[in-house]
Amino acid sequence: DTEVTQTPKHLVMGMTNKKSLKCEQHMGHRAMYWYKQKAKKPPELMFVYSYEKLSINESVPSRFSPECPNSSLLNLHLHALQPEDSALYLCASSQDVGAGRGTQPQHFGDGTRLSIL
C-alpha cells in the first residue's frame, strides 16, 4: 500500500469545468511534489512545495493552480484545461534532511488519471 494517497483515482472533465486533485501523506515529509506523466514517458516535474511554500514552478500554465493547506495536504486546482492536459498526475513527498545535507528519495502516490473532453 502506498503511503501517499491521491484522490480521485480517475477524473473526466470538460474544458470549462473546475476540479481539484488531492494528495495526502502522513509520513512527516516537508517537501511535496506534483508531476505530470504522459503514456510511455517519464514523470515531468510541475511544482515543488517545501515547508508549505511554493519553491519550484516549472513554467506550468496558470490553468493549473497548486495549493498546500498544511504539511500533510497538497491540492492541484484545475480550470479551463485543454485536451493535451490529459495525463496521469502524480503526487510525491520526501523527507527534509536540511539544506545541503543530502537527499532522500521521493515517495509517490498511485496518481490521478485525468481525461479532458
Next chain:
Amino acid sequence: AQSVTQPDIHITVSEGASLELRCNYSYGATPYLFWYVQSPGQGLQLLLKYFSGDTLVQGIKGFEAEFKRSQSSFNLRKPSVHWSDAAEYFCAVADRPKTSYDKVIFGPGTSLSVIP
C-alpha cells in the same frame, strides 16, 4: 545540465532468466541515483538508491544495482526474473541539494516484458 539515459526502450526476457537494465548519467559531482519501477496504472515505487559508500546496492524484490563512476553507469540487475517484474523501470538522478527539496531527473524508462 544533468541527464539520464536508458539505452534500451524495451526488453523482453524469459521468466527465470537474469536481467540487466542499463542506465547512464551525466553529472558533474557525485550523483544521488535511484531506480524506480512503475506497474501499469500505478505510481512509482523506489527499488533502490545510491548516495555514497558501497558501490553495489541492494534493493527490494531481489534487485541490485552497481555504481561505476568510470563508466557513469548505474545498471540494475536481477538474477532471476519473475512474471510480476513486468513493468516500466526508470533510472533517476537527484540534483545536488542546496535546499530541503530535491529535483529529480528521470531517464526515459525501459519497458520490461516477461515471457512465461
